[in-house]
Amino acid sequence: MKEALRENVASLSPVITEFEKPFWNSLQNGQLMVQKCPECGHVQFPPSPVCSNCLSDTVQWVNCSNKATLWSWVAFHKAYLEPYGDVPYGVVLAKLEEGPIVTGRMSAETVSTTAFDAPLRATYVKTADGTVLVEFVPEK
Numbered sequence: 734m735k736e737a738l739r740e741n742v743a744s745l746s747p748v749i750t751e752f753e754k755p756f757w758n759s760l761q762n763g764q765l766m767v768q769k770c771p772e773c774g775h776v777q778f779p780p781s782p783v784c785s786n787c788l789s790d791t792v793q794w795v796n797c798s799n800k801a802t803l804w805s806w807v808a809f810h811k812a813y814l815e816p817y818g819d820v821p822y823g824v825v826l827a828k829l830e831e832g833p834i835v836t837g838r839m840s841a842e843t844v845s846t847t848a849f850d851a852p853l854r855a856t857y858v859k860t861a862d863g864t865v866l867v868e869f870v871p872e873k
């Protein structure tokens with residue numbers, strides 16, 4: 734079987750739409766933001782131009798508490814893509830205190846020893862291309 738390697742790292746950069754910019758900008762400032770609907774109070778992620786609960790187009794960006802719980806995880810032991818060659822590493826689904834579930838990184842060693850529903854805290858790491866990613870760590 735032929736390995737699928739990507740030569741062009743730029744192709745892995747997120748495609749940021751206009752309505753997603755506040756999210757990516759907030760990560761650059763070390764803060765995680767989600768959208769909250771002032772009409773019905775629904776909190777949502779991923780970002781959308783409208784509330785996924787009531788379709789209001791008045792959704793607003795709000796800061797998260799950076800608190801979450803571990804909802805699911807996987808540890809990658811093979812480097813499928815060049816920019817993610819530093820294996821092993823963990824990828825988690827974390828349920829934010831505000832409600833939405835987000836994807837983030839976590840060290841493979843930590844993720845395999847952290848219980849589901851364990852409290853986590855969001856931290857922020859800058860990749861080589863300048864993209865800031867969320868990395869969760871256990872809350873002590």
Ligand SMILES: [Zn+2]
Pocket residue numbers: 770771772773774775784785786787788789
């Ligand atoms: Zn709504």
